[in-house]
Amino acid sequence: MDAFEITGGRPLRGEVTIQGAKNAALPLMAAALLAGGDTPVTLRNVPDLSDIRSMLKLLAELGLELTRDTGGTLSSAPSASDKVLAPYDIVKTMRAGICVLGPLLAKRGRAEVSMPGGCAIGTRPVDLHLRGLEALGARITLDAGYIVAEAPPARGGGRRLRGAHVFLGGPNGSTVLGTANVMSAAVLAAGTTVIECAACEPEIEDLGKMLVGMGAEIEGLGSPRVTVHGVDELAGVDHAVMPDRIEAGTYLAAAAATGGDVAIHRFPVRAMGAFLAALRDVGVRLEEVDGGSADRELNDAETATVRGVIPRRLDPTAVVTQPHPGFPTDLQAQLMALLCLADGNSLVTEKIFPDRFLHVPELQRMGADVTRLGPSAMVRGVRELIGAPVMASDLRASAGLVIAGLAARGTTLVQRVYHLDRGYEAMETRLQALGADIQRVRR
Ligand SMILES: CC(=O)N[C@H]1[C@@H](OP(=O)(O)OP(=O)(O)OC[C@H]2O[C@@H](n3ccc(=O)[nH]c3=O)[C@H](O)[C@@H]2O)O[C@H](CO)[C@@H](O)[C@@H]1O
Numbered sequence: 312m313d314a315f316e317i318t319g320g321r322p323l324r325g326e327v328t329i330q331g332a333k334n335a336a337l338p339l340m341a342a343a344l345l346a347g348g349d350t351p352v353t354l355r356n357v358p359d360l361s362d363i364r365s366m367l368k369l370l371a372e373l374g375l376e377l378t379r380d381t382g383g384t385l386s387s388a389p390s391a392s393d394k395v396l397a398p399y400d401i402v403k404t405m406r407a408g409i410c411v412l413g414p415l416l417a418k419r420g421r422a423e424v425s426m427p428g429g430c431a432i433g434t435r436p437v438d439l440h441l442r443g444l445e446a447l448g449a450r451i452t453l454d455a456g457y458i459v460a461e462a463p464p465a466r467g468g469g470r471r472l473r474g475a476h477v478f479l480g481g482p483n484g485s486t487v488l489g490t491a492n493v494m495s496a497a498v499l500a501a502g503t504t505v506i507e508c509a510a511c512e513p514e515i516e517d518l519g520k521m522l523v524g525m526g527a528e529i530e531g532l533g534s535p536r537v538t539v540h541g542v543d544e545l546a547g548v549d550h551a552v553m554p555d556r557i558e559a560g561t562y563l564a565a566a567a568a569t570g571g572d573v574a575i576h577r578f579p580v581r582a583m584g585a586f587l588a589a590l591r592d593v594g595v596r597l598e599e600v601d602g603g604s605a606d607r608e609l610n611d612a613e614t615a616t617v618r619g620v621i622p623r624r625l626d627p628t629a630v631v632t633q634p635h636p637g638f639p640t641d642l643q644a645q646l647m648a649l650l651c652l653a654d655g656n657s658l659v660t661e662k663i664f665p666d667r668f669l670h671v672p673e674l675q676r677m678g679a680d681v682t683r684l685g686p687s688a689m690v691r692g693v694r695e696l697i698g699a700p701v702m703a704s705d706l707r708a709s710a711g712l713v714i715a716g717l718a719a720r721g722t723t724l725v726q727r728v729y730h731l732d733r734g735y736e737a738m739e740t741r742l743q744a745l746g747a748d749i750q751r752v753r754r
Pocket residue numbers: 334335337406407434435436437438439440441481482483484485486487488489640641663664
């Protein structure tokens with residue numbers, strides 16, 4: 312199994328360009344199943360990640376071939392496939408495998424989708440996905456680990472979902488991929504669907520933009536009330552995947568933890584308000600790099616090249632993860648790694664996945680002073696972290712450990728790098744280019 316061997320203490324310096332977002336690209340790829348006729352779907356800025364390869368395999372299994380060029384563009388060949396089985400072997404590897412459920416139901420009238428996998432970050436039910444699709448008239452049963460769903464018979468023959476009022480609120484707010492599924496199903500339903508308590512995450516907005524580009528009629532994107540007027544057919548589209556806000560936040564946190572100076576290109580500023588507010592509390596200020604020389608205050612750009620002005624001493628802060636536009640749970644571990652080095656006590660509360668603290672015992676192995684208190688963690692800043700062998704069993708916890716390793720004295724071995732390969736393209740190469748001492752090794 313691959314591991315990262317990191318010798319810490321080198322400030323990251325240089326430039327890094329943010330890739331397309333994994334969590335946008337995966338539902339966008341699934342939405343390619345909705346295209347009719349022989350117009351191709353083209354998706355640009357698709358990162359080269361193991362989750363993306365798994366989704367390509369899953370779509371091929373469903374009769375939709377997407378080919379990838381060297382520049383990260385995926386193009387579909389026309390498909391008249393009526394396959395509806397999303398098998399366990401592929402879907403178990405990633406949560407986003409569930410994203411084919413809505414498109415299959417809408418386009419092919421039936422779906423048999425294995426219960427999904429994904430990061431082990433606590434219970435991850437799919438009840439809201441199913442409730443939303445049932446509201447659109449789908450009949451759903453669970454059979455041997457598979458979700459078997461069928462659209463109701465349509466008046467003119469075949470099967471078709473029907474528009475409805477759908478409420479997607481759950482115990483911890485809305486559901487991101489549940490919203491993707493219901494929205495992708497509603498676009499071809501008969502009549503109008505109103506999704507209340509829709510996820511406002513930028514990746515859902517990106518999916519909506521792609522669907523609109525295919526001919527869908529959607530209002531309220533980015534808000535908790537999304538209205539979808541069903542249409543009879545969708546065409547292909549040429550769409551660029553939004554930049555990855557989690558990757559951007561990870562590299563910024565790494566620069567801050569090492570006292571470095573990194574210019575980050577394609578930084579999705581507008582999608583990152585809560586993270587940037589937390590960094591400002593810690594003392595990091597962002598400046599927009601203007602033409603490579605004169606820097607100015609960061610404004611509300613969609614994307615920009617930014618540089619963090621990193622203080623010598625980091626202040627502590629309190630953050631609570633929440634649905635967008637709140638602080639993203641997918642950046643909680645990375646921020647915690649940074650707060651381990653702040654001058655004082657911080658409080659991190661996890662409201663989306665209250666057990667998402669797998670990085671805590673591993674950070675403790677590196678000398679961090681963190682106490683878990685139910686859904687919160689008290690982080691008492693220490694003067695330094697010390698390299699150690701560590702291991703995490705989810706993607707962002709692993710990213711937090713890489714940041715800790717980059718800042719620590721001595722050598723850290725981050726094991727089970729396959730988690731990182733799900734979400735960060737060539738992470739070690741990109742960090743090496745920023746001056747980090749990091750190697751991929753076999754252990
Ligand atoms: C591939 C992808 O985009 N994954 C992201 C997506 O996951 P994912 O879409 O799976 O996460 P959800 O938004 O669905 O989960 C949010 C909360 O809702 C609960 N819930 C969810 C579905 C459901 O049917 N019932 C229910 O109760 C979950 O347990 C959790 O507490 O959003 C998460 C929250 O921002 C991110 O951490 C993941 O990186």
